[in-house]
Amino acid sequence: MTLALTAIVSILGFWMLSRLRIARAAAGMPALLLVAGGAASLFLQAFGAQPLPTDLIAAAAETGLAALVFVSAAQLRVSKFARRCPASFRLTLGGAPLFLIVCSLCAFILLPQLSLPSALLLGGALMLNGAAFDRRAVIDAPAPSAIKAAVRIESAAIIAFGAPVAILLAANAVAAGPNEPAAAPLFFASIEVLKGFALGGAIGYLAARFLGRRAYWRGGRAAAFAGLAAFLLAPLLGAEPVIAAGAAGLLWGEETDARDVARLRLRRMVEQSVAPAAYLMFGFALAGRVLQADLLSVLFAAAAVTVMRAGPRLATLQSSKLPKESQAFLAWFGGAPGAASALFILSLVDDAMIVDHEGFLTVGALAVVAGVFAARITSRPLANAFLRQTALAKRRRMYAG
Numbered sequence: 001m002t003l004a005l006t007a008i009v010s011i012l013g014f015w016m017l018s019r020l021r022i023a024r025a026a027a028g029m030p031a032l033l034l035v036a037g038g039a040a041s042l043f044l045q046a047f048g049a050q051p052l053p054t055d056l057i058a059a060a061a062e063t064g065l066a067a068l069v070f071v072s073a074a075q076l077r078v079s080k081f082a083r084r085c086p087a088s089f090r091l092t093l094g095g096a097p098l099f100l101i102v103c104s105l106c107a108f109i110l111l112p113q114l115s116l117p118s119a120l121l122l123g124g125a126l127m128l129n130g131a132a133f134d135r136r137a138v139i140d141a142p143a144p145s146a147i148k149a150a151v152r153i154e155s156a157a158i159i160a161f162g163a164p165v166a167i168l169l170a171a172n173a174v175a176a177g178p179n180e181p182a183a184a185p186l187f188f189a190s191i192e193v194l195k196g197f198a199l200g201g202a203i204g205y206l207a208a209r210f211l212g213r214r215a216y217w218r219g220g221r222a223a224a225f226a227g228l229a230a231f232l233l234a235p236l237l238g239a240e241p242v243i244a245a246g247a248a249g250l251l252w253g254e255e256t257d258a259r260d261v262a263r264l265r266l267r268r269m270v271e272q273s274v275a276p277a278a279y280l281m282f283g284f285a286l287a288g289r290v291l292q293a294d295l296l297s298v299l300f301a302a303a304a305v306t307v308m309r310a311g312p313r314l315a316t317l318q319s320s321k322l323p324k325e326s327q328a329f330l331a332w333f334g335g336a337p338g339a340a341s342a343l344f345i346l347s348l349v350d351d352a353m354i355v356d357h358e359g360f361l362t363v364g365a366l367a368v369v370a371g372v373f374a375a376r377i378t379s380r381p382l383a384n385a386f387l388r389q390t391a392l393a394k395r396r397r398m399y400a401g
């Protein structure tokens with residue numbers, strides 16, 4: 001009952017944040033929010049304040065993650081995904097799995113504190129990206145609008161399709177009980193995921209087909225109701241609530257006849273409320289772990305948000321027809337661990353049954369912080385470099401013609 005109440009309070013809190021201008025401004029300052037959360041935590045610890053219960057932090061994070069997965073899924077029309085945005089389709093089904101494999105193997109090899117299941121879980125957590133690498137830099141960059149849209153759509157697709165993978169990897173990393181087979185946690189989690197997809201899909205379909213055609217429920221209201229109903233009903237039916245919310249968004253996005261502006265409003269409302277709360281909460285709960293990291297963890301985190309992230313993405317785009325400068329733009333300005341990664345890691349802070357739990361939290365916290373600060377430090381120079389490359393490519397094509 002306490003966790004359900006926490007989820008309801010979190011939903012109300014996210015809705016109130018979406019109405020505040022300060023929250024909209026804060027959504028573009030993830031690094032500052034991380035620092036503010038970490039500073040608040042250190043300040044309270046200095047005065048001997050008791051830390052927040054980890055189960056409440058996990059429940060709030062799971063609620064925020066469900067909102068992000070729902071709104072990301074609602075941006076997609078799966079049947080037209082490959083045709084409308086082939087670059088995003090390539091990066092979602094090619095670049096993201098390749099990053100998961102590379103990141104997990106590197107974590108397993110470099111970090112002795114992580115076993116293979118926990119290394120796979122870390123790769124799954126970092127595969128999720130809550131937003132573009134630096135949305136403001138992407139908007140201001142002189143890239144074609146189609147390339148900017150590809151960054152946004154890919155981000156939504158990886159969250160929507162990557163969340164089930166990450167949740168199953170979390171179950172795979174859970175130690176089985178003394179009288180259970182080793183695969184028991186993964187088996188039961190798979191059943192919960194299937195139930196969640198069935199429940200959420202049914203609610204999302206009904207909301208798009210019936211509620212969405214009535215004047216009051218037209219557009220985003222029907223979608224929001226579907227996501228909320230799926231999330232709250234899922235625990236009562238033994239289903240995975242995050243997957244239920246995502247399935248509701250996915251089926252609504254596929255079946256709705258609402259205009260794109262309804263999807264855009266949903267995305268902005270969630271990003272302007274959940275994302276700043278995620279970074280602030282992450283800094284408060286886990287930023288202190290950055291000080292506990294060893295040199296190998298620092299090297300891994302730096303590589304995970306740079307070469308390990310951009311390399312697989314660039315390799316995936318090599319066979320596409322995009323110009324080289326556009327491939328470089330997509331390879332760098334997307335795929336970084338963001339709000340979704342932060343919320344997924346936070347949702348596991350109370351799950352002590354995960355193998356190498358403390359090591360996973362420390363390295364995951366370091367990687368998310370590194371990703372945010374790498375975005376802030378490199379986005380402007382890289383956007384300027386893209387401008388120079390684009391101008392040079394235009395001159396080459398003009399002379400060649």
